[in-house]
Amino acid sequence: MSAPQQKPVIGITIGDLNGIGTELIIKTFSDHRILELCTPVIFASNKVINFYRKGSPDLNFNYQSIKELNRITPKQVNIFNCWEEEVGITPGVLTDMAGKYAVKSLAMAVQALKENKIQGLVTAPIHKKNTQSAEFNFTGHTPYLKHVYGVQDVVMLMVASNLKVALVTEHVPLREAAQHITRERIVSKLNILNQSLIKDFGIDKPKIAVLGLNPHAGDEGLIGKEEDEIIKPAIKDAKRSMLVMGPYSADAFFARHHYTRFDAVLAMYHDQGLIPFKSLALGEGVNYTAGLPGVRTSPDHGTAFDIAGKNKADHSSFLTAIYECIDIINQRSGYAENRRNPLKKMTSVILANVVDEALEIPETDE
Template sequence: MDKSDKIIVGISIGDLNGIGIEVILKTFQDKRMLDFCTPVLFGATKAIAYHKKALGIDTPVHGITSINQINHAKINILNIWKEEVVIELGKATKVSGDYAAKSLESAVKHLKEDKVDVLLTAPINKENIQSETFNFPGHTEYLAANLEGESLMILMTDELRIGLITGHIPISKVAESITPALIKSKVETMYTSLKQDFGIDKPKIAVLSLNPHCGDKGVIGKEDDEIIKPTIEEIKETGKLVFGPYAADGFFGSETYKQFDGVLATYHDQGLAPFKALSFGKGVNFTAGLCHIRTSPDHGTGYDIAGKNKASSSSFMEALFTAIQVFKTRKEYLELTKTPLVVRAK
């Protein structure tokens, strides 16, 4: 592979006091990883050096001050701050949140300018990252506000892809948020992503019910009969293979999910609780529907094990490979489906 053809992976380093930098360093300990991509970490060489020393990890890195200085044979650190930053491993501090935001903002800026091809985000703390410039429940909402497209949070492995109809909102707001328009939008986003990002020609999508037992014909709730079911029937009329609603407990307990290419859960924990029970440590968080590709590991900041060299890099590595594969699949899909040039006769 020509150096200029390598996929450039922009990496936001996450909370400085968590395990983000650890899993990044462990992912690239094997030099063969550089055959797949060129990594660019958005942070500071000093912060990376602090973690390397604390963990006893000697992964070599290459500091740069401009994206134009990338070395395709090394792990690049784009220095976006020069000052000394206090790192307190295992603690949620305002400082660690502020610099997590700086890393993310710079990475997204370079992504929008096409200076990096894909974005891989290390975990943030959703509380200490809040500020006047970052007022979002998480990465997904921040990216949705800064990139074009209709975002959909998908947790995925090779066997299971779960998207969320509603994301980081209080459970008390879920029922009133689920409308025919929202369901149609999320189905469309998942359908398009399954085709262009995963190469599935005729995706089969399952939609989960909001209420236990699909509402038991109105005894436990009317939303499934009055909103979700009619909307699914309406979507089916367009030719899409969309089915449901399915009661979530039986759907996962009977492994019915294996019959579908994608699953849409009505709220956060309905989808993520079974996903993490089935796949924790191997899962990837993929933000579908946006004009650029973003993935992340399926775990958080891991303050309890930060600095102890105990964090597994398996989920981060899966997120890296997913970003690379989705980039290739989407590029191929767009090339195959772009409008052919019409030559007019003179």
């Protein structure tokens, strides 16, 4: 009988100080039952927390303040003070100051994750405009994490109970997206996605669908050449090591619910994947960065300046991001154990081989 798993220590970044991040954190950890599943460490300052706590007087949010990560208390919410100075907070207003301290929280939390002082990270939303500086020249969390860890590639993976959507390109202008669609990039994303589905989500033989770039997946070259010249060769390369099919016409693929027959979908650009995901996902969606040594999740929404400071924010997606972070940490631990004891996986692998029949879906469905 294996020993019971210890509660993971989960780092929480504060996000934009003028957004809804702090409110989400307070609402989430006011339910003390979550302390049975993890030990939270919020990278911020007491003063920011107390400012927003006044706006939710009915919530039972308690914490202990720490200045060293070796002082974490397992049965409490921990605030790791990243700064002591007063910072002006103006909910709902985009300011450089709020972006500066959002980056400070993120940088310290990611460093703690990288040094294994925390086991997972959940990031509250930041704004792409006020975080830009000489020290932080990134379009979001995903490219920053890739840079800090020094990995060649990562995948932005949107996760829900019924749908997983990964992206080839992330936050780039639409007119530039096609320039980033290369055979090598698609193969790289597929390799990371396939390994993540196995290691992070416990799917022994993942089935992955790849979408086309153009309407009707190019319509045999009549509406674009990318499918024939780039995407199909990439899929052929990937098929040597995984079960992947496509390219599919994106509109029919989602409208006819073909996604239900796959474990994940690789979309070519942001809106091609995110619009159907946010429309079709059951429950609350989570943004997961696949391909990192560490585990990082976030809610699938932004700073919501329009409701910041009004005690109107729904913390459901943030709570789901925490649950997903914990699940992935535990799944990775189980995967590592099975790698040490391969006989444990034998039955499930045999069953996966039996079920691995061909999927009969027209690849250029109109």
